[in-house]
Amino acid sequence: MPTIKKLIAITGSALVLLSSCTKTFLDLDPTDKATEAVYYKTPDQFKAAANDFYNKMIGFKSIDKSSIYGWMDWGSDLLNPGYGWPSGLNATDLYWNNPYAYIRANNILIGKGAQYAGDYAGIKQYVAAAYFFRAWHHFFLLKRFGGVPIDTVVTDVNSALLKAPRNSRYEVTKQILSDLDVAIDGLPLEASIAAADKGQVSKQAAMAFKARVLLYEGTYEKYVGKATDGDGVSSGAGSAGYDAGSVTKYLTEAASLSQQVMSYTDYSLFSGVDSLSYRYLFILDDAASNPRGLTKTANKEYILSSRYDYTLLQGATNLTHTGGGGISRKLMDMFLCKDGLPFSVSPLAQGYANMTDEFTNRESRMTCITGAPKQKYWGFSSAYGANYTLANYLTVFNWPAYINVSYPDLSNGGSGYGNRKWSSESVNRNDNQESYDYPQIRLAEVYLTYAEAKCELGNGAISDADLNISINKIRARAGAAALTNALIAPYPSLTMLGEIRRERTLELLSENTRFTDLFRWGIAEQELNQVPMGMIVKYNGQPTEIATFTNPYTKNPAYKASTYPFGVDATTGAVILSGPPTVPMTKKNYLTSIPLDQINLNTNLLQNPQY
Helix, strand or coil: CCCHHHHHCCCHHHHCCCCCCCCCCCCCCCCCHHHHHHCCCCHHHHHHHHHHHHHHCCCCCCCCCCCCHHHCCCCCCCECCCCCCCCCCCCCCHHHHHHHHHHHHHHHHHHHHHHCCCCHHHCHHHHHHHHHHHHHHHHHHHHHHCCCCCCCCCCCCCCHHHHCCCCCHHHHHHHHHHHHHHHHHHCCCHHHCCHHHECECCHHHHHHHHHHHHHHHHHHHHHCCCCCCCCCCCCCCCCCCCCCCHHHHHHHHHHHHHHHHHHCCCCCCCCCCHHHHHHHHCCCCCHHHCCCCCCHHHCCCEEEEECCECCCECCCCCCCCCCCCCECHHHHHHCEECCCCECCCCCCCCCCCCCCHHHCCECHHHHHHECCCCCEECCCCCCECCCCCCECCCCCCCCCCCCCECCECCCCCCCCCCECCCCCCCCCCCCCCCCCCEEEEEHHHHHHHHHHHHHHHCCCCCCHHHHHCCHHHHHHHCCCCCCCHHHHCCCCCCCHHHHHHHHHHHHCCCCCCHHHHHHHCCCHHHHHCCCCCCCCCEECCEECHHHHCECCCCCCECCCCCCCCCCEECCCCCECCCCCCCCCCCHHHHCCCCCHHHHHHCCCCCCCCCC
16 A cells, blocks of 8 residues: 555546545545546556455444444453443444445456557556455455455446345355455565555465465355355345365465465564564554554554554554453453463463453553553553553553552443553554554464464364464464463363464454454353353352452442442352343344345345345
């Protein structure tokens, strides 16, 4: 992607070629035809048109002013306990309308590329980028709706394609993979992208994204199968093109592509701040944004990202003062101890009697993401009685006198834990000013894809060597011992596939993966229908420290049984109070309903099963 200055400097003539169905960065809404006739004459024009594609991915700030939160996983079983999910019919859905508007712009560029009279080599990478983003948006639609109409041509209002039925998920997947093959062939390697154009999609990004698609669809077909397809006659998109051999084929290629991306030296895990690396990875902006003085140039982990800038394009989303939602008991217990074992079996686990016990001997992702009691923090959060959520990681940091030690507050309806993954690190970055980049594809995910695909292909088994070249690099950054077959062998409750899935869950928290992972693994009903729980208030038959604690600043008790819905007795597992009501997760909720306005416009669109 070009620099932010270049993004903003895109001329009106470059933007007007976009579909009139959607707003652009400059809020223009002209027609297409007249502009298309005079545009796409030079490589620079193709480049300018392709630049706008990067604005059409979910991030902190949505260029077309559409909501981003519906597909951030800030409300799963791990965060915001008790969150519900859409279960009824949607009258409209911007996540149907917007992708198709974006695909139209991709198709326009692809079509103009075929008509280009100049040297095709000069525009090849921009056409390839259009194929990449066409695959990107079709994949978004696939995850949300299942089979959808495939859109590969520029239609007009009289086109028969506007009345086309849905293609099956298998046909959509094949189209996505085909588009990505074209993208991989035409995109430059990261090393060949000029410094001024860094951020543009690379060949490796397309390979990594294809591996993501292959892993998703391979596991979805393995664990969910045709259960959400419908018959294609009375409901759903049907199962046309289904091939039972696709599972092994897809997983094999996912592992192969991931390994190829892993072999390039252009990318590396960010590990420049020791045990705080996972924390700083997500809040790198300029030197004034953090007490370490680090900038985005230190981050070589992002393979593709949505880029922001404090001066030119701020995130405009309240991240520091609200964080990413309250953290559930489930997530806290999923974090590893330093010996590489989960809290449930590790001999290093200290229990819950004192409010800091569960933070002892734990991996750094836990301490980087969550707010430990009795620490100083920057920012604001309802999870803490002292109203501060960002930790003092450096003893040299000059804290203002009004920053107090924080303590959990269980009287405000939360779980007692706060999420700080996206919270800023400095007084120089207030809420809505956070301008760090949003990762779309990063190297850690490629490691996770490789390990999961290999384990699936091995029927739940994977070699230590394969673990060492993939997720054990992630665990090393987190300060947790390596995952080996010998490590988990003594514990019947642990499986290798389960531990690899744990790694994915922890590493990609709040990066828009949790719901779709639970769906493709076929375990969403099991995981999402559990009663949400928070901080432990009874342990070994006795009230925990937090249950009897009075905040020295507010003089208020931290816990009141009548106002804390997430309490649990860790001895018996009994929930003290029921969590907030949720809509029960069922298999039908793996897909969202087709919006009714689209069915009214095209009666050949069949609704998803059971809606």
